[in-house]
Amino acid sequence: MKFSVTALAVCLTATGLGAAIAPAAAQDKPTIALSNSFYGNDWRRQMVDSFTEAAESAKAEGLIGDFIVLNGDGSVPQQQSQLADLILRGVDAIAINAASETALNNIVGKACSAGIAIIAFDSILSEDCAHTLGFDFTQYKTDQAEATLDLIGRKGNVIVVRGVKGSAPDAQMYAAQMKVLEANPDVKVAAEVYGQATAPVAQSAIANVLPSLPKIDAVLGQGGSDDYGIAQAFEQYGGDYADAMPVIEGGGSADFIRWWAGRMEKGDYATTSMNTTPGIGGAAFWVALALAEGDDVPQEMVMPVAVVEPDNLGEYKDMPQGRIVSPSYSRAWVAEHLLSGPAAN
Known part of the structure; x- marks a missing residue:
């Protein structure tokens, strides 16, 4: 360009x-x-x-x-x-x-x-x-958090990955996520990290805390490209996650969508993807x-906002690297x- x-x-x-x-x-x-x-x-x-x-x-x-x-x-x-x-x-x-x-x-x-x-x-x-x-960051992050907790039966351990530090969207999305979590006492927040809505930062942040955490059932993110970084951190950590990945909220990044499509081809992997x-x-x-x-x-x-679901996942799995839906x-x-x-x- x-x-x-x-x-x-x-x-x-x-x-x-x-x-x-x-x-x-x-x-x-x-x-x-x-x-x-x-x-x-x-x-x-x-x-x-x-x-x-x-x-x-x-x-x-x-x-x-x-x-x-x-x-x-x-x-x-x-x-x-x-x-x-x-x-x-x-x-x-x-x-x-x-x-x-x-x-x-x-x-x-x-x-x-x-x-x-x-x-x-x-x-x-x-x-x-x-x-x-x-x-409407509050509404869309509320909807996504509710859908994510439904996928884990509203119990278990989660990591909350925040976005761009100091920004209004980070504050609004985090507040919406925490309100949903507070209404679900059987879901425990095992860790909070900043991912800066960026794959490498999110990957590093997750990798740094995983060794000290209990088994994680879901990760609530903020989008950008943090989703793929989170997925890579769990894949590289391996262990129990090699066969049972947590529900990682998608933020519409091309790399995550391809990763999600690959998991679906190997078996059923349920998650959500919504993004600004x-x-x-x-x-x-x-x-x-x-x-x-x-x-x-x-x-x-x-x-x-944009929503990717299993029914329309195939429409986006060939997006160029580095793009967001x-x-x-x-x-x-x-x-x-x-x-x-x-x-x-």
Whole structure:
């Protein structure tokens, strides 16, 4: 994939290079920016790709003058610096996947005061001036946890694998999981670890605690690509798990789905797979454009999640490595399902 030369496919880390980039030139068409707090897992990379694809399409159609993509290291100070730079550059709208629900509110308020439209998506903000495009993390993680506990007869030992530390989605999903677990006293939490929604991190975290734990019956995760890392940790540990793997919650990653399909071919392996869709990056771009054009946009919007079950597992088992189950969201889809105005062409 080729990024806009002007946008430089800006994948900044904590180097502070954002301030070194020339300000966006004044132009009749809007400039749309992405401020992504974290780039360290498959989900976030696919999300950035979806934003970029939509932005390149809009630029080719003459709908925007340019776009900017800034990726961070997960820290609040760096994202604050990104946003301050974008304010100085006078962009028209910023799509923000936030490092914190509250810590960015002050700088976001300054952006709004400068006339910049804000759409906070996925990991959203609590600043009142920001429009939000999120997922119902509480409902979908409640549904998945309930289904997972059904598969183990609502008794046994579980590991809870948390997501991106400090993010709003992690807090919401964890709270939903814990509420379900608290209502099932015969299910014991044997360990909690952070997997950062990333296969290698989740694999290492599980491998480090397994030797000290009782037999694990299920693992509640948060998606990204933690699912495959968890599965690999149990497979490498072996022992009783060689023939009786725990129920590992799937998060829609291609590697996990192929692993699950392989287990199904060898015998019956029951699990669940639900995930937030990284295609939200493209949807966020189209919402940002609508805001920049002055369209009527709801203050709060909710995206659907993807579900993989035994009946449709075969549809996804040949996905390319490193991908997460997700549709692409077109401008027309966004207009029909998220915006209050008439459908776009």
